[in-house]
Amino acid sequence: MTKDVIANMKNHMDKSIESLRKEYQKVRTGRASTGLLDEVKVEYYGNPSPLNQVATLSVPEPRTIIIQPWEAKLIPVIEKAIMNANLGFTPANDGKTIRISIPPLTEERRKEIVKMLKKLAEDAKIALRNIRRDAIDELKKLEKDKQISEDELKRGEKDVQDVTNSFVAKVDDVLAHKEKEVMEV
CATH class of the missing domain: 3.30.1360.40 (Gyrase A; domain 2)
Structure with a gap:
């Protein structure tokens, strides 16, 4: 039961990361794309x-x-x-x-773009936290309906948090890569 919840959560989080990557593709970096x-x-x-x-x-x-x-x-x-x-x-x-x-970007414009990238990354992290909250709510409901034990609930919550942390790290990696691309002259 908890594996299904976590698999579903991973699927949703993958979509959030993919959405962030698509948003970043639209951002002009001074390089043609x-x-x-x-x-x-x-x-x-x-x-x-x-x-x-x-x-x-x-x-x-x-x-x-x-x-x-x-x-x-x-x-x-x-x-x-x-x-x-x-x-x-x-x-x-x-x-x-x-x-x-594609005209080259000014230093000021690059900094503005990085701010926007950070905001998009923060929005992605908020989406990940919302998905985490939904997964934990689902686990609590399963425990309330006596489909899983309290111990399974605690293990499931820990697994959900571990998965969330790994996806937040992925968002940071995507941001760092794009930020490096934008600041490159």
């Missing part, structure tokens, strides 16, 4: 479509993203979508491809 354009939607045959479904995205150089639309008529539509996404990029095209140059 196709993840920066994940939220850009392009009007394609009347439907808003993700940019990566109407063009090939590549990063040939550390500060350049190249977008090769599958249809040449999409170039102005893609440029407009990038401008409307308000990412701070100015796309340039040569008739076949769109080039985005």
Whole structure:
């Protein structure tokens, strides 16, 4: 019984860590990444479509993203979508491809980004603590319903705390990695 609760909790915590990683992918680090354009939607045959479904995205150089639309008529539509996404990029095209140059970040902007990263990490830790609380409540309910003993409850609570501590450490690792990436000039 307690193993099921802990397995369920680990599953939820894994999703929280994955969500944090996805949020961090969207953060601009001064280095080019196709993840920066994940939220850009392009009007394609009347439907808003993700940019990566109407063009090939590549990063040939550390500060350049190249977008090769599958249809040449999409170039102005893609440029407009990038401008409307308000990412701070100015796309340039040569008739076949769109080039985005990523400007270097200032020291002040890097520090602002690190603050934001720390806030996202703290939000992830809060989510982990909420998942821990739910798991402990579930264990207490099992004990109340006489499905597990008091000793099993105490062992389960200790296991839940150990798992939570390991996931909090993972959040710190993800934060440290991204912070290093942002502060790198």
